[in-house]
Amino acid sequence: MGLENFKSESFKSRIRTITDGAVTVLAILATVLVVLPLVVIFGYLVYKGASSLNLAFFTQIPKPEGEDGGGMANAIVGSAVLLGISSAIGVPIGIGGGIFLAEYGRGTKLANAVRFTADVLNGVPSIVMGLAAYALIVSPHIGFLPFVGHFSAFSGGVALGIMMIPTVCRTTEEMLLMVPHAVREAALGLGVPAWRSVLSITVKTASPGIITGCMLAFARVAGETAPLLFTALGNSFMSTSLDRPIEALPLQIYVYALSPYDDQHRLAWAGALVLISLIVVAVSLVRYVTSRGVLKGAS
Amino acid sequence: MGVRIDVTNLNAWYGTNHTLQDITLNIPANHATALIGPSGCGKSTFVRCLNRMHETNPIARVTGTVRIGDLDIYNDAKPVQVRRRVGMVFQRPNPFPTMSIYDNVASGLKLNGYSNRRVLDEIVEKSLKNSALWDEVKDDLKKKSGASLSGGQQQRLCIARALAVDPEVLLMDEPASALDPVSTSKIEDLIFQLKSQYTIVIVTHNMQQAARVAEKTGFFLNGRMVEFDSTHKIFTNPSDKRTEDYITGRFG
Numbered sequence: 065m066g067l068e069n070f071k072s073e074s075f076k077s078r079i080r081t082i083t084d085g086a087v088t089v090l091a092i093l094a095t096v097l098v099v100l101p102l103v104v105i106f107g108y109l110v111y112k113g114a115s116s117l118n119l120a121f122f123t124q125i126p127k128p129e130g131e132d133g134g135g136m137a138n139a140i141v142g143s144a145v146l147l148g149i150s151s152a153i154g155v156p157i158g159i160g161g162g163i164f165l166a167e168y169g170r171g172t173k174l175a176n177a178v179r180f181t182a183d184v185l186n187g188v189p190s191i192v193m194g195l196a197a198y199a200l201i202v203s204p205h206i207g208f209l210p211f212v213g214h215f216s217a218f219s220g221g222v223a224l225g226i227m228m229i230p231t232v233c234r235t236t237e238e239m240l241l242m243v244p245h246a247v248r249e250a251a252l253g254l255g256v257p258a259w260r261s262v263l264s265i266t267v268k269t270a271s272p273g274i275i276t277g278c279m280l281a282f283a284r285v286a287g288e289t290a291p292l293l294f295t296a297l298g299n300s301f302m303s304t305s306l307d308r309p310i311e312a313l314p315l316q317i318y319v320y321a322l323s324p325y326d327d328q329h330r331l332a333w334a335g336a337l338v339l340i341s342l343i344v345v346a347v348s349l350v351r352y353v354t355s356r357g358v359l360k361g362a363s
Numbered sequence: 364m365g366v367r368i369d370v371t372n373l374n375a376w377y378g379t380n381h382t383l384q385d386i387t388l389n390i391p392a393n394h395a396t397a398l399i400g401p402s403g404c405g406k407s408t409f410v411r412c413l414n415r416m417h418e419t420n421p422i423a424r425v426t427g428t429v430r431i432g433d434l435d436i437y438n439d440a441k442p443v444q445v446r447r448r449v450g451m452v453f454q455r456p457n458p459f460p461t462m463s464i465y466d467n468v469a470s471g472l473k474l475n476g477y478s479n480r481r482v483l484d485e486i487v488e489k490s491l492k493n494s495a496l497w498d499e500v501k502d503d504l505k506k507k508s509g510a511s512l513s514g515g516q517q518q519r520l521c522i523a524r525a526l527a528v529d530p531e532v533l534l535m536d537e538p539a540s541a542l543d544p545v546s547t548s549k550i551e552d553l554i555f556q557l558k559s560q561y562t563i564v565i566v567t568h569n570m571q572q573a574a575r576v577a578e579k580t581g582f583f584l585n586g587r588m589v590e591f592d593s594t595h596k597i598f599t600n601p602s603d604k605r606t607e608d609y610i611t612g613r614f615g
Contacts, residue, residue, distance in 0.1 A: 244457070246453060246455055246457035247457055247459060247460070249416070249419075249453060249457065250453065250457040250458075250459065250521070250524075251459075251470075251474070252416065252419055252446065253414065253416060253446055253450070253451040253453070253525075254446065254447075254450075254470065254471035254474065254475075254524070254525070254528060255443045255444070255445075255446035255447035255448075255471065255475065255528065256443075256470075256471070256474045256475060257443055257475075260474050260475075261474070264474055265459055265474075268461050269459070269460055269461050271461075
């Protein structure tokens, strides 16, 4: 039938070998291209910033302009405060929304509306988010409400927190949908009430993925400058008050990078290095803490 | 101890699909009852109606009465109460993947708010012994995940989990169809031991299995129950021509 040629060893075997090799090389190349920018950026930050890192950087607040020395202790503390507020807002609301989308609202109009809104919110530029927080919290003058009517750590935390919600919400939904139906049925079959089954079985089974989503959102807002420009504002002094303006690492880097002083440029490089390192440390810490107690063979 | 199950005029639908039509059936206490029939005949839907799992599908609907012992499960009880009295083992082993072996067995009690450690320890041991898994896992109870066991062990773990809440009825929906022959025979041995204490209803595609473990057998076809009788009679001298055709392999 003319298939002798098809069955012979040499038929297209060279082309096949070449294609196989080419695809392998392309895959390796793509991997390198993905990893390379990260390595280059981090390497450059270490090269430019490491020399300015010393104890003073972590313990002192900025010196007056033109004076050498000083540190970013206020910005490090400020970033921690802002990220604490934003996580306290973004993580519970995001996870709650994701649970609604995956477990309760499946197929309903409300769920589709929520999903669409979350996706749009995810695409809103961060500066717009800052403007919204400014318009809603910073600019109104309502005397009896706390945190309202002036620049504050609170308003900055809210802006960042709202930015976290869509990422956390959609990853939570995706991860919950990946939990096999059989696991839900097993819980229902034991006479476990639906809410208990959702919290103790489904969410728990999906928790590694949900935590990854939270970490992604956290890392993203940790580096945001724009939403803080007219909310947290910045503060050259140490402050932990939610009611007053507060410094943040990205804000400080932004200001120092634009300054005319060489010493402030060096501090900006060091600040960027510290910001990235702190994000890596925070993410690794959460991963370590949440991976303890995972059992042998658990999937 | 097991209780009898009385089903009267049971009808079930998935959307507009009338999957069970007018089933009336009395299942004896403390015996194993097998349900056989070709795929899609309604036998799985039938057992899912016995613990109100059928209605977890939003498009599903049920009419008729089912009594588990004295309890009219559709009129006098909530689904959660029913499922605590009627345990279920599914076709594919479905242990909770993030839980240890111990927690899997204790889950039915723990998730319903029971927390007495000493009693839990006893129940976990007893349930694992009842499901013939204790000797294989006793050293790894809290160290290993339920998902780390082999398929056959996972299914016995699921049986232990179902037994731990002390049900009166045990429903098994093709419990061995995803297992190898050795694991299958272990599950069958287990059914043999358990049926003196529980009312067992087992759905199976494997007619030899029905013949080995069950005293009573029901034959389902196209959503109706064609014949229900002693297993011996069904397999040697069925009254209905369709039953005979099925068990002799002429269709299905």
